[in-house]
Amino acid sequence: MSAILECKSLTKMYSNVTALKDINLTLGRGRIVGLLGPNGSGKTTLIKLINGLLVPNSGTITINGHQPGIESKKIVSYLPERTYLPDWMRVDDTIDFFSDFYQDFDKKKAYEMLERLHLNSKAKLKSLSKGTKEKVQLILVMSREADLYCLDEPIGGVDPAARDYILNTIITNYNENATVIISTHLIADIEKVLDEVIFIKDGLLNMHASVDDIRSKEGKSIDSLFREVFRC
Amino acid sequence: MLSKLIKHEFRATFRLLIPLFILLFILSIVDRIVLSLDIFHGVLEIIPILITFAFVISIATVIIATFILMIMRFYKNLTSDEGYLMFTLPVHTRQLIHSKFLVFFTWTIACILAVIAALLIALARPESISELWNSFKQVLKGLNNAMEGYGTLFIVETIVLILVNIIYQILAIYTSIAIGQLFNGHRLIASFGAYICIYLAMQVIMTIFIFTVSLVFKNDISNPKIIAQLLFPFITLFNLVMICVYYFTTNYIFTKRLNLE
Numbered sequence: 001m002s003a004i005l006e007c008k009s010l011t012k013m014y015s016n017v018t019a020l021k022d023i024n025l026t027l028g029r030g031r032i033v034g035l036l037g038p039n040g041s042g043k044t045t046l047i048k049l050i051n052g053l054l055v056p057n058s059g060t061i062t063i064n065g066h067q068p069g070i071e072s073k074k075i076v077s078y079l080p081e082r083t084y085l086p087d088w089m090r091v092d093d094t095i096d097f098f099s100d101f102y103q104d105f106d107k108k109k110a111y112e113m114l115e116r117l118h119l120n121s122k123a124k125l126k127s128l129s130k131g132t133k134e135k136v137q138l139i140l141v142m143s144r145e146a147d148l149y150c151l152d153e154p155i156g157g158v159d160p161a162a163r164d165y166i167l168n169t170i171i172t173n174y175n176e177n178a179t180v181i182i183s184t185h186l187i188a189d190i191e192k193v194l195d196e197v198i199f200i201k202d203g204l205l206n207m208h209a210s211v212d213d214i215r216s217k218e219g220k221s222i223d224s225l226f227r228e229v230f231r232c
Numbered sequence: 233m234l235s236k237l238i239k240h241e242f243r244a245t246f247r248l249l250i251p252l253f254i255l256l257f258i259l260s261i262v263d264r265i266v267l268s269l270d271i272f273h274g275v276l277e278i279i280p281i282l283i284t285f286a287f288v289i290s291i292a293t294v295i296i297a298t299f300i301l302m303i304m305r306f307y308k309n310l311t312s313d314e315g316y317l318m319f320t321l322p323v324h325t326r327q328l329i330h331s332k333f334l335v336f337f338t339w340t341i342a343c344i345l346a347v348i349a350a351l352l353i354a355l356a357r358p359e360s361i362s363e364l365w366n367s368f369k370q371v372l373k374g375l376n377n378a379m380e381g382y383g384t385l386f387i388v389e390t391i392v393l394i395l396v397n398i399i400y401q402i403l404a405i406y407t408s409i410a411i412g413q414l415f416n417g418h419r420l421i422a423s424f425g426a427y428i429c430i431y432l433a434m435q436v437i438m439t440i441f442i443f444t445v446s447l448v449f450k451n452d453i454s455n456p457k458i459i460a461q462l463l464f465p466f467i468t469l470f471n472l473v474m475i476c477v478y479y480f481t482t483n484y485i486f487t488k489r490l491n492l493e
Contacts, residue, residue, distance in 0.1 A: 048492075051320050055488050073322040084316040086244065086309070100236050101321050 002065060004029050004148050004179045005050065009059035012045050019045040021203045022059070029147070030176045032193055034222070035183040037200035038230050043183040044081065046200070047150045050181075051078045064147060074103070077146035081153040083133045085125050091136055092121040098140050110143035113169065117162070131158045135166070142169055149180040155189060167193055187223045197222055199229055233323045237331035244309070248301045249339055253346050256294050260350035263287040267354070287354060291347050298343040302336045303405055307423070311413040315492045325487045329406065329479070336402050382460040389464040393471070400471045403478035404430055410485040413492075434474070441466070 003026045010023040020042045027033060035043050048054040049061055052068030063072040085094050091114065099105040114121050117135055125133060134157045141149065151170070155163045170180060171193050182190055197214070199206035206229060211222060218225055266272075266283045310318055310328065318328055352360070375383030408430060412423025445466075449458060 053316070053319055053490055053492060055490075070322045070324065073320055076320075078316075078320050080313075080316040082313040082316055084313045086314055086317075088244070088247065097240060100240070101233070101323070 006062045011058045013057050023205050031195045032180045034194040034197040041200045042203040047152050075147040077141045077144040077149045079141040079151045087126045104145040106143050113139045151182045191222045234327050241331050241335040252294050256350045259287045259290045260354040263354040307409050326483050379457040382457045386460040393468050396471045406482045407478040410482045
């Protein structure tokens with residue numbers, strides 16, 4: 001089956017600063033991929049490029065063979081690191097909104113997850129804490145039957161108990177043909193769910209390998225390898 | 233998808249504007265009742281004056297608030313964190329602009345109609361309509377005399393120009409916001425700055441044009457019919473050209489130069 005994500009010589013610059021330089025990357029289907037790197041290494045830039053929020057300066061990026069656009073947006077489910085839902089909406093308004101625009105959105109699944117996390121669907125987003133809003137966003141994003149999930153710092157703002165539930169949600173809620181990209185620097189927490197890792201350092205692709213390979217070849221965990229590669 | 237965007241845009245703006253319109257109508261009814269009561273004598277005569285004053289203020293508020301709320305809606309929904317939601321929907325960027333524009337324009341027209349309705353509620357008498365019609369005919373007659381038969385054309389041109397200018401203003405503001413979001417800080421101030429620059433540039437161009445016209449048509453310039461024959465059609469055309477420029481600029485910036493925080 002064809003690759004879900006393909007980057008060729010992908011370069012993105014902000015005025016004079018190079019955020020991503022000459023990235024060549026191919027991701028297959030059915031993988032959970034950790035996009036790892038220190039702050040400012042280019043993780044969010046890559047995710048924004050995948051989602052068409054930025055346009056590359058050179059090189060190409062394709063999702064399931066499509067350049068970022070309507071066709072790619074239909075199959076990519078994106079969780080930004082921001083709370084992006086309008087404050088005045090109620091939780092069930094946001095569910096209606098998603099099911100209006102995304103054909104692959106499963107309302108039933110969304111309500112089930114809300115219930116599981118004891119969230120009130122009639123609550124206004126304004127009245128929710130930041131962590132709760134993040135949970136609502138994650139529920140919306142994971143209630144889609146997407147081909148590619150891009151989760152930018154999905155566990156940063158929530159408590160450890162919810163963290164476990166969320167990771168569990170991520171690994172149990174995607175189909176076998178879908179790929180999940182998780183960008184984070186909380187590696188220890190997600191290490192056990194990852195199939196592959198991508199290390200990004202100063203806008204350069206430092207490493208792309210399967211977790212099993214790293215464990216067997218290097219004989220260490222991703223967390224300790226990360227600390228070694230990105231030693232300050 | 234455009235219809236869904238429009239639906240959600242109405243939903244998001246309805247809750248902001250309807251309370252304003254309701255307030256306007258309540259005040260117009262109160263004003264009418266107070267004005268019809270003949271019980272305010274002496275010091276109390278100030279009461280109908282105050283109520284009418286509040287009514288006039290509310291009219292101005294509704295017009296200004298409609299405009300500002302719609303601008304803020306565009307700014308917040310597309311260039312703040314909400315932009316992450318809107319720009320990753322499976323829709324074209326131009327459809328986002330279309331939906332926002334159509335709803336803004338509809339609310340502007342609704343606002344104008346609401347103000348007219350409120351004025352009628354507050355002040356109209358049974359004979360008001362025929363009085364208005366008569367004075368309209370008077371004005372038309374006067375215009376036709378002054379403009380050598382171009383009065384009707386002038387009125388039609390004026391209405392067209394007002395509508396075109398509303399579109400022009402909305403898109404000029406959209407362009408300013410699109411330019412403002414290119415900056416990494418103080419985006420709201422940058423948007424204001426962009427608007428002022430656009431405004432000044434357009435003023436310069438119009439001044440040069442009017443100056444040129446007055447040179448070319450030196451002999452006819454004293455004749456008011458030139459307004460209907462030349463001036464208004466040109467300004468309308470100029471507005472239409474600028475509407476296209478603003479539209480394509482806004483669409484280009486949001487497609488290729490989106491810069492969400």
